[in-house]
Structure formats: structure tokens, C-alpha cells
Amino acid sequence: MIRIRLPLPQAQPLFDTICSGINSRQGETMSNNLILFGSTLGDTERIARRLAELLPGETRVASVANFRMASLRDFDRIILGTSTWGSGELQDDWEGALGQLSGLDLSGKTVALFGLGDASAYPETFVDGLGILHEAVAQAGALRIGYWPTEGYAFEASRAVIGGRFAGLVLDEAGQSHLTGERLTRWAQDLQASA
């Protein structure tokens, strides 16, 4: 008899990284934070990891490409990040996850969003992906924090502007990378203040 050995399916890692950011002490009661990102060329991923270092306590950083969306409910505070591609489209890895996200019951969960885009090359669809994520999170019934002023960005239209503010932190690595560090620090502080 010939026996054929089939390889066992590889378990996908649920989380890429667990970061212990500023102010984390052993024994401290820590909230359960997640940063979930979709990134094509690595910009949004890099920002997700920088942000994790700025948040107190333990923060898990994961790509949405291999994340089970139902496990979002396991986290108290959730940060979702995306870039925008095509003409105002959500980053590819979010496509499958978006329907699942809007179908979840995230009432009682706190969600903050961040988006990357390029205002000078795409002024009419600037960070539209962030707006698309916001719509899904609103449908899921989450408490949304981390809205961000539109001052300091030169764009014509954006689906991410909700009631005169951006639906979350907006970063432009192509034209305004010199402002990224300062924006990240301020936003991380804002999130702590809304905790």
C-alpha cells in the first residue's frame, strides 16, 4: 500500500506582534488593545507599529489579511487603519473583512480609526478608505472616538469628513511625512483622554 503524506494546514498567526507601549508596568491592570491594519506597500503597517509604541499597556498589532473578524469582540479598545487605493477605494486586504465588520455587534466597544492617503495626487478622493471604514464601524454600533480636524490638509473632497471633521487620524506620508510624528503623538494623547 502506498501512503501519501499530506502536509497539515498551517495555522495562521492571529496576531503579528504584541507591543508593550509607554507606561506599561508589571502587574498593572491593562486594557486589551488591538490595532488592525490593511497595508499594500507597508506605510499603514509602519504607522500601526509606531502607534502601538505610543499607547500605554499592551497592544496587539495585526494585519487584516489574516485576521478572524469575529475575534474583534475579544478586545476592549480597537484601532483600525487603512490606506486608500484606486480612486477612493479601501485597501485591498479590507475588502473581504468589511462586510463581516459591519455585520458584527460592536456595541460597548470603543473604536478609533486612522487612514493614510495622498492629498496632492488624489485631492478628490483623499483618504476615502477611512470614510468607508467609518461607515462599517458605525453600522456595527461601536462607540467611535479619535475624530480629527481637517485643518492643515489641502484636499478637495473626502468621504472621510463627517460633520466637518475627519473620521479618524489622517496621515499623508507622500506630502506631509514631516508632520506624522507630531500628529501621531497628539492623537495617541487624544485617545487616552477619551478612554
Ligand SMILES: Cc1cc2nc3c(=O)[nH]c(=O)nc-3n(C[C@H](O)[C@H](O)[C@H](O)COP(=O)(O)O)c2cc1C
Ligand atoms: C495607484 C494608487 C492609488 C491611490 N489612490 C488614492 C486615493 O484615491 N486617495 C488617497 O488619498 N490616496 C491614494 N493613494 C495613496 C496611498 O493611499 C498612499 O500612498 C498610502 O501611504 C499607501 O499606504 P500603504 O502602503 O499602507 O498601502 C493611492 C496610491 C496609489 C499608488
